[in-house]
Amino acid sequence: MGIVIMAVGFGLFCMALLGVAVFFTAKGIAYALGSAAYLLFQRRPPAAALRLASAACTLCLLILLPMRGCDYLQVQMYRKAIPPQFELLDAIYHDEISGFREGCGMAIFRLSDESIARIHHGGLGYLESARQGRDGTPYHHYEPWTATPASKQENLFRGAHCVKNAPALLQQAQQRVDKQGAFFTTGPEHDLVLVPSLGLIIFSYDG
Numbered sequence: 353m354g355i356v357i358m359a360v361g362f363g364l365f366c367m368a369l370l371g372v373a374v375f376f377t378a379k380g381i382a383y384a385l386g387s388a389a390y391l392l393f394q395r396r397p398p399a400a401a402l403r404l405a406s407a408a409c410t411l412c413l414l415i416l417l418p419m420r421g422c423d424y425l426q427v428q429m430y431r432k433a434i435p436p437q438f439e440l441l442d443a444i445y446h447d448e449i450s451g452f453r454e455g456c457g458m459a460i461f462r463l464s465d466e467s468i469a470r471i472h473h474g475g476l477g478y479l480e481s482a483r484q485g486r487d488g489t490p491y492h493h494y495e496p497w498t499a500t501p502a503s504k505q506e507n508l509f510r511g512a513h514c515v516k517n518a519p520a521l522l523q524q525a526q527q528r529v530d531k532q533g534a535f536f537t538t539g540p541e542h543d544l545v546l547v548p549s550l551g552l553i554i555f556s557y558d559g
Contacts (some may be wrong), residue, residue: 379451427449430555432458433492433542437482438553440465445522447515458556460521463548471535471548475499479535479546491540508536508543511556525554 365518427443434440441462448457463471470478476497485492502508512518525547528534535546541559546552 363521368525372482398474408446415483427459431461432487433485433555433557434461434544434553435482435484435494436466437470438546439467440553444552445519447518448511449514454559456558458509458511458512458515458522458554460519460554463551463553468548468551471473471546476535479537483537492542494537494544496540497535497546499532500529500536502527502529502536507538508545509554509556510541510558514558521550521552522554524550525552 355385358536393502427446430443430446431440438461443464445461446457446459449455450457476499479497479536483494483496485494498506506529509522509526510520513527515522525534525545528547528549529536529545533547533549535548542557545554545556547554
């Protein structure tokens with residue numbers, strides 16, 4: 353019972369903080385809009401118009417900021433699943449479907465030139481040390497890397513069926529695993545496909 357009371361109290365506290373933040377954000381937007389209108393037109397809009405415009409801007413911020421925050425956190429989770437031997441640049445693409453307990457999806461990361469050079473130089477010998485995700489959890493431990501072409505029995509790109517509007521790079525990577533020059537490894541419910549010629553590493557999961 354005490355934990356429930358604490359949780360409710362914390363929730364009310366967070367709502368109060370959010371209310372204060374919304375109030376001052378709207379007030380600041382209204383002031384900025386009024387000042388901009390005065391500089392441009394030498395007159396201030398009616399107070400009601402300013403309040404309406406600031407409320408609309410605040411509502412947009414309340415919707416967009418959590419969405420961007422969730423997107424950032426999702427990409428960070430994918431980064432943690434990839435071994436630290438790979439220097440990751442930007443996330444070119446990611447998409448996922450999440451359920452109550454499980455989900456599926458994938459993420460495509462661009463590799464740095466230094467990482468690509470080390471892979472070209474070391475090959476499978478270098479990749480042998482890259483079998484543990486950045487988070488260090490047993491779940492993100494991988495089997496030994498294998499060079500392509502991959503057999504039909506290999507469970508690669510297992511989350512591809514979940515994604516929408518997949519980029520052309522994904523199709524190119526899927527074609528490369530049937531030829532020489534790429535590498536792959538698998539985990540309990542996920543896989544990694546490394547395509548040095550495209551400068552990409554692809555994390556995919558289903559489960």
